[in-house]
Amino acid sequence: MRAHVLDALGTVYDPELDEPITSLQFVTSCDVSADGDVDVRLRLPTPQCAPNFAYLMAADARNAVRRLPEVRDVTVVLEDHFTGDEINAAVGRGEAFAQAFPGETEGGLDALRELFHRKALVARQSRLCEALLAKGATPEEVTARRVADLPDEPDARRCLELRAHLGIAGHADAPAFVLPNGEPIAAADLRHWLRIARLVRLSLETNGGICRSLLRVRYDLADPEEVAA
Amino acid sequence: MYEHNGEKYFIMDSHLHFWDASPENWVKGQEQYAKGWIECFHAYQALGPPATHWSIEKFQKYSEEDFVSDVFEEGHVDVGVFESTYLKEWYTEGFNTTERNARLADKHPGKLITNGRWDPREGEAGLKQLEEDAKRYGLKGVKLYTAEWLNGSRGWTLEDPEAAPFLEKCQELGIVNIHVHKGPTIWPLDKDAFDPKDIDVAATSFPELNFIVEHVGLPRIEDFCFMATQEPNVYAGLSVVVGGLMHARPRFFANVMGELLFWVGEDKMLFGSDYGIWEPKWQVEGLVDWNYPDEDYSDYPACTTASKKKILGLNAAKLYGVDVPQEYRLPDEAGTPAAPEDAQLVEGAA
Numbered sequence: 001m002r003a004h005v006l007d008a009l010g011t012v013y014d015p016e017l018d019e020p021i022t023s024l025q026f027v028t029s030c031d032v033s034a035d036g037d038v039d040v041r042l043r044l045p046t047p048q049c050a051p052n053f054a055y056l057m058a059a060d061a062r063n064a065v066r067r068l069p070e071v072r073d074v075t076v077v078l079e080d081h082f083t084g085d086e087i088n089a090a091v092g093r094g095e096a097f098a099q100a101f102p103g104e105t106e107g108g109l110d111a112l113r114e115l116f117h118r119k120a121l122v123a124r125q126s127r128l129c130e131a132l133l134a135k136g137a138t139p140e141e142v143t144a145r146r147v148a149d150l151p152d153e154p155d156a157r158r159c160l161e162l163r164a165h166l167g168i169a170g171h172a173d174a175p176a177f178v179l180p181n182g183e184p185i186a187a188a189d190l191r192h193w194l195r196i197a198r199l200v201r202l203s204l205e206t207n208g209g210i211c212r213s214l215l216r217v218r219y220d221l222a223d224p225e226e227v228a229a
Numbered sequence: 230m231y232e233h234n235g236e237k238y239f240i241m242d243s244h245l246h247f248w249d250a251s252p253e254n255w256v257k258g259q260e261q262y263a264k265g266w267i268e269c270f271h272a273y274q275a276l277g278p279p280a281t282h283w284s285i286e287k288f289q290k291y292s293e294e295d296f297v298s299d300v301f302e303e304g305h306v307d308v309g310v311f312e313s314t315y316l317k318e319w320y321t322e323g324f325n326t327t328e329r330n331a332r333l334a335d336k337h338p339g340k341l342i343t344n345g346r347w348d349p350r351e352g353e354a355g356l357k358q359l360e361e362d363a364k365r366y367g368l369k370g371v372k373l374y375t376a377e378w379l380n381g382s383r384g385w386t387l388e389d390p391e392a393a394p395f396l397e398k399c400q401e402l403g404i405v406n407i408h409v410h411k412g413p414t415i416w417p418l419d420k421d422a423f424d425p426k427d428i429d430v431a432a433t434s435f436p437e438l439n440f441i442v443e444h445v446g447l448p449r450i451e452d453f454c455f456m457a458t459q460e461p462n463v464y465a466g467l468s469v470v471v472g473g474l475m476h477a478r479p480r481f482f483a484n485v486m487g488e489l490l491f492w493v494g495e496d497k498m499l500f501g502s503d504y505g506i507w508e509p510k511w512q513v514e515g516l517v518d519w520n521y522p523d524e525d526y527s528d529y530p531a532c533t534t535a536s537k538k539k540i541l542g543l544n545a546a547k548l549y550g551v552d553v554p555q556e557y558r559l560p561d562e563a564g565t566p567a568a569p570e571d572a573q574l575v576e577g578a579a
Binding site: 016046047048049050051052080082097098101104105106107108109111112115119196198199200202203205206207209210213214217218 | 261262265266268269272273275276383412413414416417418419420421422423447448449450451452454455473474477478481484485488492
């Protein structure tokens with residue numbers, strides 16, 4: 001059952017980095033009792049990580065585990081964080097972000113999440129496009145691809161998840177590479193789009209790199225290989 | 230100054246600190262924040278070469294002797310700019326105040342420029358204080374930290390109407406260099422606190438002021454670059470980029486430098502060591518020696534000796550009106566602008 005819980009946690013993404021909290025090593029521990037009670041501890045690279053993203057990860061983790069039929073009670077605790085008390089109390093009661101920080105918010109976190117889904121989609125599509133161009137495809141060939149032509153690999157699968165979150169059609173005949181509004185990228189615009197997309201991707205990857213380094217130092221973890229940007 | 234392969238570099242470090250984060254300075258009841266803050270900084274130091282790491286005790290409060298040795302004697306720095314960070318909710322005397330910086334600067338005439346600060350939430354009293362500080366320290370710049378906590382508020386933005394009178398006051402007092410550091414919190418907390426769009430708004434409204442975005446807007450390099458390429462008065466502060474990436478993540482560092490050279494351009498990039506987080510010596514020497522690791526980076530603009538001279542000192546000297554001796558200057562001061570053609574396509578594209 002613990003394996004199921006860990007699988008569920010693997011579907012929870014750091015919204016800012018678009019990576020699962022498990023591969024980021026944000027899950028400190030995951031304990032399952034004989035009765036099916038689950039206790040998950042989360043940690044972040046710095047005590048000052050932004051409260052909105054921290055809340056999303058804690059709340060998403062709780063929801064992902066609660067969906068498992070065999071699970072009884074779920075406790076998710078964000079450790080060593082400057083707003084940990086507020087976040088843990090709200091998440092434990094199933095409350096929204098606004099209730100964790102009364103008077104300090106204007107709305108929910110949907111807009112924030114959507115913004116980062118858009119960035120993530122740009123970043124991942126650019127990796128797929130560049131791989132095609134590197135193999136000799138022309139811009140026309142790249143932009144003519146349909147969803148059905150996408151390879152069965154992590155970036156492509158995640159692109160389809162992100163499209164679903166963003167309400168962008170992802171059926172087999174839909175264009176493989178799209179702008180945030182769902183319009184296909186035009187062949188003539190591909191070079192410029194990639195120039196911009198590459199920067200968005202670099203920002204995400206660089207932040208991921210810094211987060212990994214800081215987490216490693218903070219919790220004395222093994223040094224991971226540098227991920228080529 | 231730093232001399233290498235017969236080339237002479239005038240070094241201006243645009244981001245220096247002289248802080249006191251020792252336990253004696255922690256506000257009662259706020260110890261966890263004061264301790265967490267400095268430990269987080271200390272973790273950043275670990276991203277530099279191991280030989281340059283300090284113990285947490287030294288890191289909490291380093292001495293004047295350490296500063297002089299690390300920055301001027303070993304670190305090649307000709308002129309440094311002191312940036313303040315107050316955090317008075319956590320540190321009794323402040324973390325790194327203008328007063329504390331100025332006391333050290335006074336002992337090294339011509340070597341250290343003291344920048345001030347302001348906070349729009351302080352209103353009229355804050356404006357008065359800024360005027361006094363400008364007179365007292367001869368301010369040419371300020372450092373703004375938008376995630377500073379104050380009376381229950383966890384931050385502010387340059388778009389807040391309360392910020393405009395402060396920017397006007399800066400313009401009036403000749404405080405032309407506005408260093409901005411985004412932090413993890415602003416009001417409201419549900420917004421992306423790192424989004425630099427408020428700087429864009431301020432830079433457009435105040436074209437006579439220079440906005441130096443510290444840490445190149447990290448963790449939002451892309452938003453920063455899209456803005457900087459369109460705003461002539463927005464500059465890239467390289468603190469954390471060099472210290473945090475050059476050693477720990479060399480390929481990311483190469484990509485970030487390449488993108489900055491492309492979007493922002495070598496005339497608008499300023500070296501900053503962020504000392505005491507990282508010592509300037511290895512950063513200056515490493516940057517002078519640096520080039521792209523391989524041909525994977527051939528798309529990016531070259532980083533020439535002239536580019537490095539600008540980034541390491543000449544650009545900042547211009548902003549602060551520092552007189553650079555002839556032997557360190559470039560024969561032709563004309564620069565390579567960042568890509569204007571691509572800049573036009575930025576809006577709405579990503």
